Amino acid sequence: MNQYDFKDRVAIITGGGQGIGFTVAQRLLASGAKVSIWDIDQPLLDKLPANLGVGDDRLLALNANISEEDSIGTAVAETIRKFGRIDVLINNAAIVGPNAATWEYPIKAFSDVVQVGLIGTFMVCRAVVPHMIAQNYGRVVNVSSVAGKEGNPKAPAYSSMKAAVLALTKSLGKELADYNIAVNAVTPAVAKTTLALSQDPAFLQMIVSKIPRGRMLELSEAASMICWLASEENSFTTAATFDLSGGRATY
Numbered sequence: 001m002n003q004y005d006f007k008d009r010v011a012i013i014t015g016g017g018q019g020i021g022f023t024v025a026q027r028l029l030a031s032g033a034k035v036s037i038w039d040i041d042q043p044l045l046d047k048l049p050a051n052l053g054v055g056d057d058r059l060l061a062l063n064a065n066i067s068e069e070d071s072i073g074t075a076v077a078e079t080i081r082k083f084g085r086i087d088v089l090i091n092n093a094a095i096v097g098p099n100a101a102t103w104e105y106p107i108k109a110f111s112d113v114v115q116v117g118l119i120g121t122f123m124v125c126r127a128v129v130p131h132m133i134a135q136n137y138g139r140v141v142n143v144s145s146v147a148g149k150e151g152n153p154k155a156p157a158y159s160s161m162k163a164a165v166l167a168l169t170k171s172l173g174k175e176l177a178d179y180n181i182a183v184n185a186v187t188p189a190v191a192k193t194t195l196a197l198s199q200d201p202a203f204l205q206m207i208v209s210k211i212p213r214g215r216m217l218e219l220s221e222a223a224s225m226i227c228w229l230a231s232e233e234n235s236f237t238t239a240a241t242f243d244l245s246g247g248r249a250t251y
């Protein structure tokens with residue numbers, strides 16, 4: 001496994017209690033970073049020190065809800081109080097919503113998916129980016145989905161939310177291009193996580209069948225690309241989308 005230099009770098013990972021975010025946390029910690037993990041699942045947060053095998057000098061596990069502005073403000077302040085800076089932001093938390101056709105999709109569920117995945121991601125960027133501007137350094141990685149590029153049937157809320165995250169990435173990346181701040185997005189195909197497995201088995205089978213690689217994405221494969229984008233070595237590329245779809249997306 002390659003190692004990037006994250007010594008003395010401080011990373012926020014939203015939704016890092018499990019799944020892709022947790023795997024990114026493992027890899028960042030193994031590369032020397034200090035991590036502030038935000039999640040709404042307290043039992044998962046309680047288990048993080050043991051699961052990550054790291055002391056509280058390098059780990060802050062915060063119960064923070066990215067769909068609430070006040071909760072984000074508190075989590076940013078606690079991160080700064082403990083670690084003094086924020087170098088990396090992994091916008092990873094999202095919810096997927098039910099599987100239903102657009103004309104049958106519950107309006108409240110659609111709104112919830114957008115509130116967490118899009119508005120939440122926007123509000124976290126809004127709260128964190130000024131700290132990056134002040135130090136003229138930052139790396140933001142937004143975890144979108146191949147659903148945002150291709151549009152999955154029976155996932156209209158999730159697909160449109162993830163497409164909007166790509167556009168947000170492009171806007172913010174261009175706004176910050178004069179600074180040493182990079183903002184990029186990744187578009188994973190399906191990987192075996194709580195979020196993915198909460199969907200209909202027939203739907204899961206359908207999206208796996210669309211992957212030319214013929215299998216799900218491994219969490220370590222997602223973390224590998226995300227960590228490179230979050231590293232200092234990624235000094236030029238910004239406002240871009242990096243594909244993790246195993247050949248499904250053609251652009």
Ligand SMILES: NC(=O)c1ccc[n+]([C@@H]2O[C@H](COP(=O)([O-])OP(=O)(O)OC[C@H]3O[C@@H](n4cnc5c(N)ncnc54)[C@H](O)[C@@H]3O)[C@@H](O)[C@H]2O)c1
Pocket residue numbers: 014015016017018019020021038039040041044064065066067091092093094095116120143144145146187188189190191192193194195196
């Ligand atoms: N797993 C996949 O197949 C897949 C594919 C493409 C993209 N993604 C994206 O990857 C990211 C991570 O997904 P995952 O599959 O690892 O999911 P996961 O369910 O394993 O983890 C997501 C975490 O986010 C937390 N969370 C949910 N709402 C939150 C909120 N409002 N505030 C803070 N934390 C919150 C959950 O408690 C959970 O621990 C998501 O953005 C997801 O859309 C996943």
